[in-house]
Amino acid sequence: MSFAGALGEFAAAVDPPGAVRADVPTRILDTLGNALSAYAEKDADAAPAALTAMRRWAGVPESSVIGYGDRLPAPSAAFVNGVLAHSLDYDDTHLPSVLHPSASVVPAALAAAEAGAPGDLIAAIAAGIEVTNRLGMAGCDPETGANLYFERGQHATSICGTIGAAVAVARLYELDARRIADAIGIAASMGAGVLEANRTGGSVKRAHCGWAAHGGVVAATLAAEGLTGPPTVLEGRFGFFTAHTGRFSATFLDGLGERWELLRTVFKPYPSNHFTHAGIDCALALRAAGLDPDDVVSADLGVAEPVLRTIAEPPDEKARPRSGYHAKFSGPYTVAVALTGGGGLGVGLDDFASLDPRRLELASRIRVHADPAATAAFPRAFAGVLRVRTRSGAVLEHRVGSSRGGPGHPLSLAEVTAKFTTNATRAIPAGAAAELAAAVFSGASVSTLFPSRETLSRSAK
Structure with missing residues (x-):
């Protein structure tokens, strides 16, 4: 079976264990808090630019934009929300791949779910984050520890995140394994991200996760409508790994569905790289x-x-x-x-x-x-x-030996929740932030996870 086929089989059939199901809401909460805080950063240029562009193109009002209250087509909402989620560089990190999976996967999944995708949101996000993390691990050089994506100037977060987002949305669409593999094959042509902004400035890096979330929604939708991808899109002669790392090994699939890399994704205590x-x-x-x-x-x-x-x-x-x-x-x-x-x-x-x-x-x-x-x-x-x-x-x-929040020193649920509250209350009242956190952990309807214009207006006053 091809690599994409194996990932498709995993995503189509997976029923995450209890520890994973309990963890995913914290990913949603952290992403929403980061996005609301970024919305409150009025001098940040990335999200306003993204929203203005999406408003120009308009379209069917399917999904909500965090903070602003707009409703846009699902790919457009996923794009703006992904920009918001990554704008403050406060999003979670998986080790050893050193990428940020939730900022692409969660916005894509929320946009698709709000637009009517009927699948299991928690399982979809879990599958998308797991695939993102494992693709990132495939870029780790086992001899030197170097990240081969980074060595080539590529942002693994957005490149792998596009595929992970596509897997999440395809699972939400309840596609079968073959169609999820097609979504992977399509998404591999949509991921992008050059890291020079890390060195010499520019705000484009903030848009990387937005573009990944957008690409994931588009790729899964196209797969649902019958567009196909190459079965060997990952390991092929002109495939994903040849293009982005120059090498590959099937070891990134080891323990898939049994050992969850999602659970090794740590939360940041500080809003910096x-x-x-x-x-x-x-x-x-x-x-x-x-x-x-x-x-x-x-x-x-x-x-x-x-x-x-x-x-x-x-x-x-x-x-x-x-x-x-x-x-x-x-x-x-x-x-x-x-x-x-x-x-x-x-x-x-x-x-x-x-x-x-x-x-x-x-x-x-x-x-x-x-x-x-x-x-x-x-x-x-x-x-x-x-x-x-x-x-x-x-x-x-x-x-x-390991930074705070990292292996051996993870943030507790109370600390992650406190981080969310601090972030969210930059944009909404404390009571609304508490209600939002409760909605996330109760599994409430996705439409309840986006503060209304009235709530935001009350905060502004």
Whole structure:
């Protein structure tokens, strides 16, 4: 059986176990909270641009746009909601694939379900996230730990997420295994995402998960209407893996349906690129131990070698990021944020609302290098070490083997719910946020998961 065929068989037949069924609502909750918070970020250009474009094209009002209250065709709503879900870089992360599955899969599934797709929403999202994660794992080099998608400048989140979103929507349409394999074959031609924005700025990365969600809805719909895909779309000579990784192994299918990679998808405690979290943890620990940031002469942040290109290069760009959003991908700036204060779970959204001159000056004195222990732990954990030299000549050091929220240190359900509440109440009243959380966990109708214009208006007042 082809790889797409095996994934189609899995998605068509899967009945997720209790632990997975219990986990999926937290994925929905986290995604909704991130999207509502992004909606409240009035200076963020990505979501308004996405919505304005979709409004121009209009169409059948099938599905809701989070926050704005618009109803658009399902692919268009999935696009805008996916942009919102990924805009703050606060979305969940799977290890070791190092991608963010929910920001593509959940918006696609919610849009299709609200538009009338009759299938099991929880099973559909579970299947879509599982496929996304496993395709991401297939890009991990077992010898070096490097992510082969990233090595080629590709964003695994959006490329794999398009296929995962298509699987979720196809399952919602209750397609059989052959048609789900077709949806995979179609979606493989729709996934895209170039990561240069991580290095030198631009807001297009925020749109990657939106495009993946859009592509997933379109691919599954086309499969339902009879369009077909190549059966060897993943492993073929001109297939997905040849194009995006240059290699493949069937091991990414090992334990499919028995060992759930979805359960290894961790929630972010900080709204920044996940590679920066070990440095944030170290800085917060040193601050808690009494370090005064005004006493810092210089600092060295040690992280895994493969992440340097994302959070440390080019050095001048990372020492002086171009915007608050760009700062989320800077090792030096995020350490400076953690040393000088922070909100939320230690570092919060307001810390990236604008660039702070004091933090920029401190970031200019922070260098980032490859640390052997962190490199050895990558990509199964984000480890790091921070060494700080003070005006007195003292050298202070703190090391973490796995960042907060990661393996061994997962956020509790209470912490994930608190994160949602903090995010959601930036856009809606506290009572409405509590009702929304209750609706997610009760399995209420999808149409109840989108705050009304009236609710949003009350919050604005």
